[in-house]
Amino acid sequence: DDAYIRAKFNDSMEPFLLQLKKRFTMYEAGYFLPLGSKHSMRIYELLKMREDISILRMTVEELRDILGVTDSYEYFSQLKAHVIENARKEIREKTDIHFTYDVEREGRTAKRIKFFIHQGEEERPEKPKMEDRTEAPNIDVMDVFLSDLTQEQIDALSQERLDKLHERAAQQAEQEVPNRSKSVKQSVTLQRMKTLWDNLQ
Known part of the structure; x- marks a missing residue:
């Protein structure tokens, strides 16, 4: 009755253990456990992973694979009605x-789906109708850029490095299209950020 086992983590595990809060998705069981559908649970986990940047973009096939429905819901309309909407x-x-979402076709x-993650009562503004749109919408360059990265890449990207990447891309855009509108400059900045990022990989 007085026997015991003593165990400790290997010292080489220390860097990983110290980053548990950063590397793993944190959420309260009180929100997760009441979800009655396994699909709702998995989508909730995915959205919490990207809650900080408010956007999650993936292909429809990736979503099917993550949810384990690659052989179910043959048509996207069925997947939308029975899984995503529920x-x-x-x-x-x-x-x-x-969340709200857009389907890219x-x-x-349907090829890709973009989830927009909201907290509390926050709502995503309704899109203006095309006939009501008098100018191109502003682009949140940072959010769009991050939405194309994996969670692992986001974790490895410091805020300082991201800011420098954006600053350099914005300078290039200003040199290339100095007399164009703000939305054009934002679009060029986004493209230059992606190019600079690809060159760093």
């Missing part, structure tokens, strides 16, 4: 976040 309603009713085929 999760959207349940997550809004039972958790600390909710190639022709009539």
Whole structure:
């Protein structure tokens, strides 16, 4: 009755253990456990991973694979109605976040889905109708750039490095299109950020 086992983590594990809070998604069980659908649970986890940047973009096939429905819901309309919409309603009713989303298509085929993550009662502004839009919308360059990175890449990218990348890209855009509108400069800045990032990899 007085026997015991003594164990300790190897010292080489220290860097990983010290980054547990950063590397793993944190959420309260009180929000997660009431979710009745496994699909709602998985989507909630995915959204919490990107809560800081408010956007999660992935292909429809990636979403199918993550949710384990690669052989179910043959048509996207079925996936949307039975999985995405059900999760959207349940997550809004039972958790600390909710989401809206856009479907990006190639022709009539749904290829990618972009989730917009909201906290509390925050809502994403309704898109203006095309006939009401008098100028190109502003682009949140940082958010759009980060939305194309993996979670691992985001974790490895410090705020200082991100700011410097954006600053350098903005300078290049100003030199290339000095007399163009703000939205054009933002678009060029985004493209230059992606180019600079690809060159660093």
